[in-house]
Amino acid sequence: MRTEEPPPTADGRQELVLERIETFRRRRPRLTDKVVTLAHGAGGKSSAALVDAVFLEAFRNEALESLGDGALLTLPSGEQLAFSTDSYVVRPRRFPGGSIGHLAVNGTVNDLAMCGARPTWLSAAFVIEEGFSVEELTAIVADMAEAAVAAGVTIVTGDTKVVDTGAADGLYINTAGVGVVPAGRRLAADRVIPGDAVLVSGTLADHGVAVMLARGDLDLEADVESDSAALGELVEILLAAAPDTRWLRDPTRGGVGTVCNELAAAAEVAVVLSESALPIRRPVGGACDMLGIDPLYVANEGKFLAVVPAEQAQAALAAMKAHPLGSDAAIIGRIAAEPERIVLLETSFGGSRIVDMLVGDPLPRIC
Amino acid sequence: MKYVDEYRDPAAARVAVRRITELAAGGRDGTGAPYAFMEVCGGHTHTIYRHGIEQLLPETVELIHGPGCPVCVIPMGRVDDAISLAEQPGVIFTSFGDMMRVPGSTSSLLEAKARGADVRMVYSPLDALKIAVKNPDRRVIFFAVGFETTAPSTAVTLLRAREAGIMNFSVFSNHVTIVPPLKAILDSPDLRLDGFLGPGHVSTVVGNRPYDFVSQKYGKPLVTAGFEPLDILQSVVMLLQQFADGRCEVENQYNRVVRDEGNPIAMAILAKVFTLRPHFEWRGLGFIAQSALALNEDFAAWDAERLFDMPGVRVADPKACQCGEVLKGVIKPWECKVFGTACTPETPIGTCMVSSEGACAAYYTFGRLHKTAASLAVAPA
Numbered sequence: 001m002r003t004e005e006p007p008p009t010a011d012g013r014q015e016l017v018l019e020r021i022e023t024f025r026r027r028r029p030r031l032t033d034k035v036v037t038l039a040h041g042a043g044g045k046s047s048a049a050l051v052d053a054v055f056l057e058a059f060r061n062e063a064l065e066s067l068g069d070g071a072l073l074t075l076p077s078g079e080q081l082a083f084s085t086d087s088y089v090v091r092p093r094r095f096p097g098g099s100i101g102h103l104a105v106n107g108t109v110n111d112l113a114m115c116g117a118r119p120t121w122l123s124a125a126f127v128i129e130e131g132f133s134v135e136e137l138t139a140i141v142a143d144m145a146e147a148a149v150a151a152g153v154t155i156v157t158g159d160t161k162v163v164d165t166g167a168a169d170g171l172y173i174n175t176a177g178v179g180v181v182p183a184g185r186r187l188a189a190d191r192v193i194p195g196d197a198v199l200v201s202g203t204l205a206d207h208g209v210a211v212m213l214a215r216g217d218l219d220l221e222a223d224v225e226s227d228s229a230a231l232g233e234l235v236e237i238l239l240a241a242a243p244d245t246r247w248l249r250d251p252t253r254g255g256v257g258t259v260c261n262e263l264a265a266a267a268e269v270a271v272v273l274s275e276s277a278l279p280i281r282r283p284v285g286g287a288c289d290m291l292g293i294d295p296l297y298v299a300n301e302g303k304f305l306a307v308v309p310a311e312q313a314q315a316a317l318a319a320m321k322a323h324p325l326g327s328d329a330a331i332i333g334r335i336a337a338e339p340e341r342i343v344l345l346e347t348s349f350g351g352s353r354i355v356d357m358l359v360g361d362p363l364p365r366i367c
Numbered sequence: 368m369k370y371v372d373e374y375r376d377p378a379a380a381r382v383a384v385r386r387i388t389e390l391a392a393g394g395r396d397g398t399g400a401p402y403a404f405m406e407v408c409g410g411h412t413h414t415i416y417r418h419g420i421e422q423l424l425p426e427t428v429e430l431i432h433g434p435g436c437p438v439c440v441i442p443m444g445r446v447d448d449a450i451s452l453a454e455q456p457g458v459i460f461t462s463f464g465d466m467m468r469v470p471g472s473t474s475s476l477l478e479a480k481a482r483g484a485d486v487r488m489v490y491s492p493l494d495a496l497k498i499a500v501k502n503p504d505r506r507v508i509f510f511a512v513g514f515e516t517t518a519p520s521t522a523v524t525l526l527r528a529r530e531a532g533i534m535n536f537s538v539f540s541n542h543v544t545i546v547p548p549l550k551a552i553l554d555s556p557d558l559r560l561d562g563f564l565g566p567g568h569v570s571t572v573v574g575n576r577p578y579d580f581v582s583q584k585y586g587k588p589l590v591t592a593g594f595e596p597l598d599i600l601q602s603v604v605m606l607l608q609q610f611a612d613g614r615c616e617v618e619n620q621y622n623r624v625v626r627d628e629g630n631p632i633a634m635a636i637l638a639k640v641f642t643l644r645p646h647f648e649w650r651g652l653g654f655i656a657q658s659a660l661a662l663n664e665d666f667a668a669w670d671a672e673r674l675f676d677m678p679g680v681r682v683a684d685p686k687a688c689q690c691g692e693v694l695k696g697v698i699k700p701w702e703c704k705v706f707g708t709a710c711t712p713e714t715p716i717g718t719c720m721v722s723s724e725g726a727c728a729a730y731y732t733f734g735r736l737h738k739t740a741a742s743l744a745v746a747p748a
Binding site: 013014017018024029032035038039044045046218291292294345346350352353354356 | 423
C-alpha cells in the first residue's frame with residue numbers, strides 16, 4: 001500500500017492514478033468466467049485470458065509461447081518452417097467479394113506469409129451439418145481450389161465430419177498450412193525501434209463491413225466488397241524493396257487497432273497513427289459512422305501492416321503501390337519511444353486520443 | 368459525406384479554439400479557476416474523446432461528462448429483471464448491443480445468452496417486431512432504453528404491433544426523460560457547474576423550450592449542441608460569449624436539426640403510448656420523480672411488466688462504485704476509487720464503464736493519458 005500523502009495538485013494525482021492503471025494493465029488477464037462467451041472468441045483480452053489459462057497451461061512449449069500467427073520450427077537440416085492453423089465459421093458463407101472457401105485458404109496463407117514464410121502446403125477439414133446442400137459444398141470447395149491456385153499453395157490432406165442437424169450451423173472449415181522461411185529472414189516485434197514507419201497495404205475495414213452488410217439485418221446498402229486475398233506475393237515485393245522490414249501482421253479479427261496494441265505491448269513502444277492518413281473507402285467509412293463502429297477495429301482479410309525503417313519507407317510504399325493488391329498502400333504512422341505500450345491516434349481534427357484494445361466484439365463470426 | 372466533413376475541419380477547429388482561449392482567458396470571473404461546462408449527452412462525451420477535443424481546449428475550460436448515456440443510468444435491479452425475462456421459457460429477448468454487457472447483481476444479458484437464453488441484438492425496435500412476426504410461437508420482448516430520442520421509435524413499433532394485432536410482442540420499458548435528471552443535478556448541493564452543452568438528439572424531439580428553467584431558475588446558460596467535433600467547440604464558444612456579454616440564456620447551436628418547438632408529431636406519438644411513472648430509480652442518482660415512461664393502459668397487452676413475473680427488486684449499487692458522483696460531475700472518472708483497476712471496460716462495476724458513451728469508458732479507452740505525455744508523442748519529430 002502507498003502510505004505517503006498524494007501530491008496536492010490534480011495533475012499529480014491524475015498521474016498517480018494513470019501509473020496505477022498502467023501497472024494493473026501489464027498483468028496478464030486472468031480467466032474468471034465459468035462459461036465460454038462470444039467475448040472469448042473476439043480476439044481481445046477475454047480471448048487472451050482463455051488462451052493463457054486453458055490452452056497455454058496445458059500445452060506449454062517454446063514454439064507456442066510466442067503466440068504469433070504461426071509457429072516457427074527449425075528442421076534438423078537447419079531450415080525453418082512456419083506452421084499455422086485457423087478455423088472458419090463466417091456467416092453468411094457467401095458475401096460480396098468472396099466466400100468462406102476463399103477465406104479458408106487466404107486466411108491461413110496470410111498467417112504464414114506474416115511469419116515471413118513462403119506458403120506451400122495446406123490441409124482442409126470440414127465439419128458439415130446433416131442436410132447441407134451438395135451444390136453449395138461443391139461451389140465452396142471450387143472457391144478454395146481457385147484461391148489455392150492464386151496463392152500458389154497445394155491442398156494436400158483433409159478430413160470430413162458430418163454432425164446431426166442443429167449441431168453445427170451449416171459448414172465450418174479448418175485449414176492448416178506449412179511454408180518455408182528463407183534463410184536469414186526474421187520478422188519480429190523485438191526488432192521494432194522508435195523512428196520506424198508504419199505502413200498498411202491498402203484500405204481498412206472492407207471485409208468486416210462487407211460481411212455485416214451481407215447479413216442484411218441492417219437495411220443498409222452500400223457498394224462494399226470483402227478484400228479477401230492472398231498476400232504472399234505482395235510480402236515478397238515489400239521485402240525486396242525494404243529488406244530491413246522489422247515486422248508484419250495481417251489485421252484480421254480486431255482490426256488495425258488491436259494489432260497495433262499487440263505490437264506496442266510486445267515491442268514496448270508507442271505506435272502513433274495519423275487519422276488523416278488511414279486509407280478508408282467512402283462507403284466503408286460512411287457505414288461505420290452510421291453504425292457507430294470504429295473502422296480501426298473492423299476486420300480485414302487481404303491487408304497487412306508493416307513496420308519498416310524510416311529510410312526504407314518510401315521505397316516500400318512505391319513497390320507496394322505498383323502491385324494491384326497494394327495500390328492503396330499508405331504510411332499511416334510511426335513508432336515512438338513514449339508513452340510505452342500505448343497506441344495513439346492524431347485525429348484529423350487536430351487532437352489526439354488513445355486507441356485501446358477492443359472490448360467485446362461488435363461483429364461476431366466474420367471469418 | 369461532405370455533410371460530415373464540414374463539421375470535422377481542422378482549420379475551422381483552430382479558429383474556434385483560438386476564440387475559446389481568448390474568451391476564457393483568466394478563467395471564470397478572472398479567478399483563474401476553469402469554466403466547468405457539462406455536456407449532457409453521452410454522444411457528446413464520445414465525440415469529445417474520439418476526436419481528442421479535451422487536448423485542444425485551454426486549461427481555463429473544463430468539460431464535465433453528464434448523465435445523458437441511457438445505458439449508464441439503468442439501475443442494477445432493472446438489469447436483473449431483464450435477465451429474468453430473457454430466461455423465461457419460450458422468450459426471445461431483444462436488446463440494443465450496449466445493454467448486453469451491463470452487469471446486473473449476478474450476471475449480464477451476455478452471460479445469460481451464453482447459459483442458453485435466446486438473447487438477440489437488434490438495431491431498432493422494429494427489428495424486434497419483425498422477429499415476433501417470424502416466430503409466432505415465441506414471445507418476443509424488446510428491452511427499451513433511452514431518452515426521448517429513442518422513445519418515439521418504441522412508440523411507433525407499439526402502434527404498429529397494435530395495428531397488425533401482433534400479440535406475441537411486448538416491450539420492457541426503461542425509457543427516461545431528460546429534464547428531471549437535469550433538475551436533480553442542478554439541485555445537488557455539491558454542484559460546481561457554470562453551464563451546459565444541452566442534449567442535441569433529445570431536443571430534436573422535445574425542442575429547446577423545456578430547458579428555459581436552467582437559465583431562468585438556476586442562472587446557468589445552456590447551449591443545445593450537435594455531435595460533430597466543431598459543434599462541440601462552437602457551443603463552448605457560445606457559452607463563453609454569454610459570460611463575456613453578461614447574458615444567461617438557452618441557445619441553440621444545433622439549429623440545423625433542432626427546432627425550438629421540437630417535433631410535435633413525435634411528442635404526440637409518445638403521448639399516445641406512454642405515461643409518466645410516479646418515480647424511477649436512476650443509477651447513481653437515486654429515485655427521481657416523474658422521470659421515466661411506462662406503457663399506458665391502452666398498451667397493457669404489450670407491456671412486459673404486466674405480462675411477466677419478474678423480481679422487481681431494488682439492488683443497491685456496489686459500495687465502491689462512484690458512478691453517481693461521476694454522473695453529476697462531482698468527480699472526474701479517474702478520481703473514482705475503483706477506476707481502471709477493479710472497474711475496467713472488460714470487468715465493469717459501474718454502468719459508466721460499460722457503454723462507449725459512458726464517461727468512464729470514454730476516458731479509459733480514449734483519454735487515459737496525461738496531457739503532457741500525449742503532446743510529447745504527437746509533437747512533430
